[in-house]
Every structure is written in C-alpha cells, then in structure tokens.
Amino acid sequence: MAKQRSDKPEIKPFTGPAGGWGSVRSLAEILPREQVTPDALLQLGRQNKPHGFMCVSCAWPKPADHHPAEFCEEGAKATAWELTTLRTTPEFFQQHTLTELRSWKDYDLEQHGRLTHPLRYDAATDKYVACSWDEAFDAIGAALRPVDPKSVAFYSSGRTSLEASYMYGLMARMFGNQNLPDSSNMCHESTSVGLKAAIGVPVGTTRLADFEACDAIFFFGQNVGSNAPRMLHDLRSARKRGVEIITFNPLKERGLERFTDPQNPIEMVTGGETQISTQYHQVKAGGDIAAMLGIAKFVIEWDDAARAVGDPAVLDHDFIAQHTKDFHAFADVARAAAWEDIERESGLERSALEQAARVYAKAKAVLAIYGMGLTQHVKGVENVRMVVNLLLLRGNIGKPGAGPTPVRGHSNVQGQRTVGITEKTELVPVDKLRELYGFDPPTEKGLDTVETCRGVIDGSVKAVIGLGGNFLRAVPETAAMEEAWPRLDLSVQIATKLNRNHLFAGKVTYLLPCLGRIEGDVQASGPQAVSVEDSTSCIHGSRGNARPASPHLLSEPRIVAEIAKRILPPNPRIDWDHWVGDYARIRDAIEATYPAVFKDFNQRLFTPGGFWKGNKASERIWQTPSGKAEFLAPTGLSATGFADAEGRFRLMTLRSNDQFNTTIYGYHDRFRGVKGTRDVLFINRADMAAAGVSEGQIVALESDAGDGIARRRDGLIVTPYDIPRGCLGAYYPEANVLMPVEHHAEESHVPAAKSVPVRIRA
Numbered sequence: 001m002a003k004q005r006s007d008k009p010e011i012k013p014f015t016g017p018a019g020g021w022g023s024v025r026s027l028a029e030i031l032p033r034e035q036v037t038p039d040a041l042l043q044l045g046r047q048n049k050p051h052g053f054m055c056v057s058c059a060w061p062k063p064a065d066h067h068p069a070e071f072c073e074e075g076a077k078a079t080a081w082e083l084t085t086l087r088t089t090p091e092f093f094q095q096h097t098l099t100e101l102r103s104w105k106d107y108d109l110e111q112h113g114r115l116t117h118p119l120r121y122d123a124a125t126d127k128y129v130a131c132s133w134d135e136a137f138d139a140i141g142a143a144l145r146p147v148d149p150k151s152v153a154f155y156s157s158g159r160t161s162l163e164a165s166y167m168y169g170l171m172a173r174m175f176g177n178q179n180l181p182d183s184s185n186m187c188h189e190s191t192s193v194g195l196k197a198a199i200g201v202p203v204g205t206t207r208l209a210d211f212e213a214c215d216a217i218f219f220f221g222q223n224v225g226s227n228a229p230r231m232l233h234d235l236r237s238a239r240k241r242g243v244e245i246i247t248f249n250p251l252k253e254r255g256l257e258r259f260t261d262p263q264n265p266i267e268m269v270t271g272g273e274t275q276i277s278t279q280y281h282q283v284k285a286g287g288d289i290a291a292m293l294g295i296a297k298f299v300i301e302w303d304d305a306a307r308a309v310g311d312p313a314v315l316d317h318d319f320i321a322q323h324t325k326d327f328h329a330f331a332d333v334a335r336a337a338a339w340e341d342i343e344r345e346s347g348l349e350r351s352a353l354e355q356a357a358r359v360y361a362k363a364k365a366v367l368a369i370y371g372m373g374l375t376q377h378v379k380g381v382e383n384v385r386m387v388v389n390l391l392l393l394r395g396n397i398g399k400p401g402a403g404p405t406p407v408r409g410h411s412n413v414q415g416q417r418t419v420g421i422t423e424k425t426e427l428v429p430v431d432k433l434r435e436l437y438g439f440d441p442p443t444e445k446g447l448d449t450v451e452t453c454r455g456v457i458d459g460s461v462k463a464v465i466g467l468g469g470n471f472l473r474a475v476p477e478t479a480a481m482e483e484a485w486p487r488l489d490l491s492v493q494i495a496t497k498l499n500r501n502h503l504f505a506g507k508v509t510y511l512l513p514c515l516g517r518i519e520g521d522v523q524a525s526g527p528q529a530v531s532v533e534d535s536t537s538c539i540h541g542s543r544g545n546a547r548p549a550s551p552h553l554l555s556e557p558r559i560v561a562e563i564a565k566r567i568l569p570p571n572p573r574i575d576w577d578h579w580v581g582d583y584a585r586i587r588d589a590i591e592a593t594y595p596a597v598f599k600d601f602n603q604r605l606f607t608p609g610g611f612w613k614g615n616k617a618s619e620r621i622w623q624t625p626s627g628k629a630e631f632l633a634p635t636g637l638s639a640t641g642f643a644d645a646e647g648r649f650r651l652m653t654l655r656s657n658d659q660f661n662t663t664i665y666g667y668h669d670r671f672r673g674v675k676g677t678r679d680v681l682f683i684n685r686a687d688m689a690a691a692g693v694s695e696g697q698i699v700a701l702e703s704d705a706g707d708g709i710a711r712r713r714d715g716l717i718v719t720p721y722d723i724p725r726g727c728l729g730a731y732y733p734e735a736n737v738l739m740p741v742e743h744h745a746e747e748s749h750v751p752a753a754k755s756v757p758v759r760i761r762a
C-alpha cells in the first residue's frame with residue numbers, strides 16, 4: 001500500500017488548471033493505490049450512462065448525450081474505492097481491538113478495504129467477531145422491540161437508493177417514529193427550508209439545458225473542481241458562449257479559475273484552458289448576505305434613477321407585480337443599507353460589487369449556483385433567501401437559463417427526501433400511507449441530525465441505526481459524541497468499509513456489510529437495478545454488475561427488510577420478502593405512494609438523462625402560503641451568528657480534493673498545493689503577524705463559542721494562504737471537534753461548519 005502521509009509535508013502553490021494532466025496523473029495514482037479489481041476500468045466505461053450505474057460520488061446530473069467517458073477524476077476515485085481488491089476480514093478484527101483502532105487515522109481504517117462479514121462487537125475482548133446474519137437480525141430485533149420507539153434514530157446517508165430509502169422510512173414510521181436524520185440535515189436542508197418558503201419548492205428550479213440558455217452565472221460557495229467536477233464541462237461551454245461567471249468564494253478555488261478538459265485532446269496537448277470565472281470576489285466567510293444586498297442595492301437604485309428620468313426600468317416590474325410578495329419591504333432595506341456596513345461585512349469593496357451588479361443588471365437570464373458556503377452558516381437559510389431575492393428582482397426564476405441551482409452533495413440525497421426520509425410530517429403523504437398500509441403514521445415531528453446528537457449526549461436517544469455514512473465523524477461536537485456513544489443500548493451500522501463510527505460500540509453493536517451500488521445485486525427474480533435523483537430532479541436507474549466484494553454481503557433493501565420483519569408486527573399489506581425479490585415491486589409501491597412524481601416509474605427507469613419529476617416554481621406556480629414568490633428582507637448583514645471580537649476567527653471547515661466526506665482517499669489537496677498532510681491551518685499572512693505565529697509553526701485552535709465547553713484541535717501547521725483576513729480554513733472532519741452542536745443554521749439546523757468561532761493558541 002502506498003504510503004501517503006509524509007513526515008515532511010509540502011505546501012506550495014499549485015499552478016496548473018483544474019482537470020488537465022493533473023487529473024489524469026491523479027487517476028493513475030489512485031487505481032493502483034486502491035488495487036482495484038480487473039474489471040474496474042470496464043466499470044468506468046459504464047459510469048453515468050443509461051443502463052450503466054450512476055456514480056456513487058456527487059449528485060450532478062448525468063446528461064442524456066453523454067461523453068465517451070462520463071466520469072471525472074473524483075468519480076473514478078469513488079469507483080476505485082468501492083471496487084478495491086483489499087478486504088477487511090474477520091481475521092483483521094481478531095488482530096485489533098477497537099481501542100487500538102481508535103488511534104488510527106480515518107484514511108488507514110478505510111484503506112484496509114471492503115468489509116466482508118457481518119460482525120458483532122464482543123465487549124470481553126474489545127473486538128468485532130464474525131456472526132451469522134440471522135444472529136445479527138434476531139439480536140437487533142430483540143434489542144429494539146422493548147424500547148420506546150421515540151428513543152430510536154434511523155440515520156441514513158444520501159447515497160442510499162430510492163428503493164432502500166423508501167423502505168427505511170416506512171419501517172421507521174411503522175415502528176412508531178420519524179426520527180429519520182440524514183446527511184441532508186448537515187448539507188442542503190437550508191435550501192429545502194429556504195427555497196420552500198420563498199418559491200414553494202424545496203429544490204432548485206433549473207436543469208442542464210439552462211446552462212445553454214443563461215447569459216450570466218452567479219456562483220456562491222461551491223468548490224466545483226473538487227466536489228462536482230463534471231459541472232466544469234457545463235461551465236466551460238457556457239464560457240465559450242461568452243457567459244459571464246461571477247464567483248463569490250473566500251478562497252481562490254482552482255476549478256473556479258481555470259479548467260483544461262481532460263476529454264479534449266487538443267486542449268490536453270496544447271495546454272489550452274478555459275478561464276472559468278470572469279470576476280472573482282473573495283468574500284469573507286459569512287459575508288454573502290452583505291455582498292448580495294450590495295448588488296441588490298445597486299440594481300434597485302439604478303432602477304429608481306432610471307424611472308425618475310423615464311429611462312427603461314432595470315428591474316422586471318411586471319414580474320415583481322404579478323409574481324412576488326414583499327418586494328417593497330426588501331427594497332427599502334436594500335436602499336437603507338449603508339455602504340460602509342456592506343463593505344465591512346462582505347469584505348468586498350463597493351466598486352467590486354458594482355462590477356458584479358452591472359453584469360446582473362444586463363443579463364437576460366441568470367443562474368445562481370451555490371453549495372455549502374451558503375448553507376452551512378447560522379444564517380444559512382437567509383443566505384438562500386438572499387439568492388432568491390436577487391433572482392426575483394429581474395424575474396430570474398421560471399424562464400430558460402435562470403433560477404436557483406443548489407448543488408446537492410450525495411448522489412441521492414435529494415431523492416431520499418422525495419421518498420420519505422424526513423423528520424417533518426408535512427413532507428409525508430400520511431393519508432396515502434394509512435390507505436396503502438393500514439397503519440397510523442406518527443405525526444409528531446421526528447429528530448433531525450442536530451436533535452439526534454443532543455439526544456445521544458443527553459441519553460434520550462438509546463439506539464441508532466446507520467444506513468451508510470459515518471455519523472459520529474460527520475456531526476459536530478466530536479468529543480462529547482464519542483464519549484456518549486457507548487451509553488447507547490444499540491448501535492447498528494450498515495456499511496461497505498470500516499470507519500471511525502464503527503469503533504464506538506453501544507451495549508449491543510453490529511456492523512453489517514452491504515453491497516455497493518456498482519456491484520451486481522441478484523435477488524429472487526434476477527439481477528436488480530436501483531434508482532437515484534440528481535441535483536436537477538431527474539431520476540435515473542442504476543444497474544451494478546461488478547462482482548461483489550464478498551459472498552456474504554447483503555443489499556441495503558434486503559437488510560432493511562430483515563430488520564423490518566424483526567421489529568414490526570406482521571402486516572398483511574406488506575410482504576417485505578416479496579419486495580426484495582424484485583425491486584420493481586418497491587418502485588411500484590413508491591409510485592402508489594407518490595403517483596404524481598413517479599408515474600410509470602418502472603417504464604421510465606432508464607430514460608436517457610433521467611426522467612424529470614417536474615417543478616412548479618419553474619412554471620411560475622408558487623406553492624407558498626401567499627401563492628407568490630416571497631422576498632425576505634435579511635435580519636442582518638452577517639451570516640455567522642456571532643459577533644466579531646479581537647482574536648476571534650471564523651473557521652471554515654473544508655473538503656480537500658482527495659476525500660469524499662469523511663472518506664479520505666489521500667493526503668494531497670492538489671488544487672490548494674498541499675501534499676502529504678491534512679493538518680493544515682490556512683491563514684492570511686497579515687493575521688499571522690497579528691497572532692504572532694509564523695509559517696510552519698504548529699498551533700492549536702480552541703473553540704470560542706462562549707458556552708464554557710473546552711474544544712481543541714492540536715497539531716495544525718500554520719500555512720499562509722490567500723484567504724480573507726479574520727477567516728481560517730482547516731479540513732473536515734478533523735476540525736469537527738471544534739464545532740458546538742448548538743452552532744447551527746437557525747431554521748434548518750444545518751451545523752454551521754463554514755464559520756465556527758475559534759481562537760489560535762500558539
């Protein structure tokens with residue numbers, strides 16, 4: 001196994017473009033490192049194509065007219081990660097106690113390869129031991145049946161298919177709760193809450209074709225080169241048409257600067273590249289409300305001036321009058337905002353915002369693309385509302401080339417919500433479930449991720465089932481969560497590889513290995529397909545056919561069914577085994593539950609480019625209480641939720657280009673010039689001087705949340721970086737130990753991972 005971490009880490013600026021030979025070289029390193037199966041390369045050829053499998057990495061849409069290779073560097077890494085020949089067997093667990101494994105790095109844990117057998121934790125030896133599936137399911141049933149359903153949480157990762165998600169949500173509700181926290185709760189829940197309130201749909205309104213019809217793109221807080229690289233093709237062709245791309249990001253992310261298309265031989269040979277952003281604004285972390293308000297202020301005041309002298313209006317007044325509510329209240333706040341406040345809070349000069357506003361005012365159709373840089377703040381929902389405010393000013397929703405375009409994370413995170421993974425009753429077709437299955441679905445709101453964390457810490461949550469994910473590592477408040485986890489009566493994790501969550505046992509603990517999406521899944525009726533929904537609400541079938549990592553693996557739907565059979569009384573209207581025997585029957589059940597979205601689900605499963613579930617806001621039908629799209633005046637200019645103070649920094653917790661969430665592929669963050677380490681503290685040179693620390697010095701960060709709880713991350717290498725003053729960057733998940741569980745977005749409860757209050761300790 002290639003040694004990745006080095007004693008002498010190297011940190012120096014990277015000068016290449018995103019994509020290009022760098023990504024080819026990176027691939028050439030990954031495939032051998034993962035020691036992939038011989039057919040992994042064949043599998044790459046099936047990635048994201050109709051009748052192939054849908055990438056297990058990001059949720060960016062898979063086009064109908066695909067490239068010969070419709071995968072990116074990151075997608076190939078994800079495929080290689082799943083198709084590795086390395087195995088974490090029962091013999092491995094005989095050799096290592098959990099106490100020992102807790103001293104390992106995340107990278108080393110997963111690098112041992114795929115889990116092969118169902119495992120039970122044995123407290124006497126502090127080890128996992130192999131067990132039979134029946135033993136595991138019976139024990140889980142026995143542990144769950146007596147407990148109060150309200151004290152059980154059913155977590156799931158957004159990678160889980162529509163089929164498994166539907167069954168999982170149904171099982172939880174029949175069991176008696178809707179404690180269905182999922183990764184969306186840490187991610188785009190600010191979108192689901194903000195867009196729903198503003199325009200009546202919880203998702204973006206745009207599709208791939210809109211990239212061909214826009215004439216400007218406003219891009220906030222999303223690191224496309226690392227986290228949704230296939231979008232670079234869409235951005236590149238937009239740029240070739242002369243579309244302006246105006247980016248707001250505290251960091252100069254390479255994918256947002258320039259891109260060489262690895263699939264374009266001429267660009268590759270000539271070193272040609274496309275400049276992506278035409279304006280790059282290094283907004284302060286948490287400064288986007290101020291920045292967007294500044295743009296809105298310009299546009300509104302230009303409109304005021306134009307109308308005063310009888311010139312053509314700058315705003316789309318017909319649209320505003322016909323389709324929106326509360327424009328005047330918003331416009332008054334924008335007019336009244338003081339430039340010095342906007343400049344201070346955004347960290348941007350008025351002239352820079354004027355440049356951006358000029359593009360906005362001229363463009364006929366504007367896409368607003370955004371990611372975690374907006375959603376993961378205390379005012380994350382207001383950030384999303386500001387995006388909508390800006391778009392509404394010129395009717396930029398519900399016409400070609402225009403609209404909010406949140407970039408979802410996991411490949412099916414949006415779809416999970418569509419089929420019932422939610423703690424919110426209003427999102428569930430309660431009557432339909434009652435009619436179809438003859439039970440009374442719970443109506444009490446369930447626990448989301450933050451509430452589940454609280455419950456684990458205070459002891460009110462007594463059992464957690466994890467359908468994928470690395471919950472304990474992904475959530476805030478690492479220390480208290482790890483301390484509390486062993487008090488759980490039951491901890492069950494369904495996973496493909498060993499991760500840190502698995503090293504914390506409850507009183508009864510099982511680790512259940514499952515098939516990945518790329519692997520062949522054969523049930524009674526033959527080979528099965530599953531389905532996922534992408535960021536633009538298109539639903540795709542996905543068929544795996546790689547050889548499973550072990551003969552002992554079960555599919556996620558099967559595992560859910562076996563648990564359901566153990567914890568629920570028999571119900572003549574649901575035959576779980578029959579469903580698992582042919583996933584088309586699960587899809588029929590999904591269609592019966594959500595007939596409008598999933599009409600003819602099985603017939604449409606392999607529609608090239610996916611089938612679109614529709615979007616009322618894109619037709620300018622606003623399913624809000626007022627029946628209009630709603631402006632919302634921001635309550636303040638900063639999204640951080642805390643006051644600035646001498647020595648207090650805003651810490652952004654970041655993904656490297658060599659990780660998928662808590663899965664660490666390697667120790668290189670190529671685009672940011674980091675090699676051989678993740679223990680990096682990105683800091684502005686001027687702040688280094690002010691804090692009295694020097695380049696390469698090892699420092700600690702301490703929580704400065706003012707709640708009296710000590711939180712500390714040691715061993716960070718001071719790394720001067722092009723980052724706004726007052727802001728710091730460090731890698732997630734290692735930095736999560738600094739995040740208070742109560743530091744989250746106000747309405748959506750998304751942990752505020754992009755501005756954590758910290759102090760530097762030399």
Ligand SMILES: Nc1nc2c(c(=O)[nH]1)N[C@H]1C(S)=C(S)[C@@H](COP(=O)(O)OP(=O)(O)OC[C@H]3O[C@@H](n4cnc5c(=O)[nH]c(N)nc54)[C@H](O)[C@@H]3O)O[C@H]1N2
Pocket residue numbers: 057058059074187220221222223224226227228248249250251253283284285286287288370371372373374407408409410652653654655657659660661662754
């Ligand atoms: N390869 C790879 N792909 C992934 C993932 C992965 O880990 N690896 N994760 C998947 C998942 S689940 C998700 S949710 C997405 C995440 O993808 P992104 O949404 O890109 O999330 P992050 O990488 O956390 O960082 C977001 C960006 O926001 C910027 N930022 C931070 N604070 C602010 C701010 O206050 N304002 C603005 N304007 N920008 C800010 C950061 O500099 C960074 O460029 O990617 C998905 N795809």
Ligand SMILES: Nc1nc2c(c(=O)[nH]1)N[C@H]1C(S)=C(S)[C@@H](COP(=O)(O)OP(=O)(O)OC[C@H]3O[C@@H](n4cnc5c(=O)[nH]c(N)nc54)[C@H](O)[C@@H]3O)O[C@H]1N2
Pocket residue numbers: 110157158159183184186187188372376409410467468469470471473474475494495496497498499514515516517556653654655660661662663732733735736739753
């Ligand atoms: N500080 C900070 N914290 C964050 C974030 C941040 O930006 N900053 N981002 C948040 C976001 S957006 C997210 S989405 C979360 C996600 O955080 P995670 O929960 O880490 O994300 P996953 O990628 O779902 O989980 C990885 C694990 O899933 C398992 N797995 C992989 N494939 C499969 C499969 O096919 N089936 C099953 N059952 N298991 C599988 C593997 O065992 C692997 O260890 O982290 C959140 N936490």
Ligand SMILES: [Mo]
Pocket residue numbers: 183186187188408409410
């Ligand atoms: Mo995410």
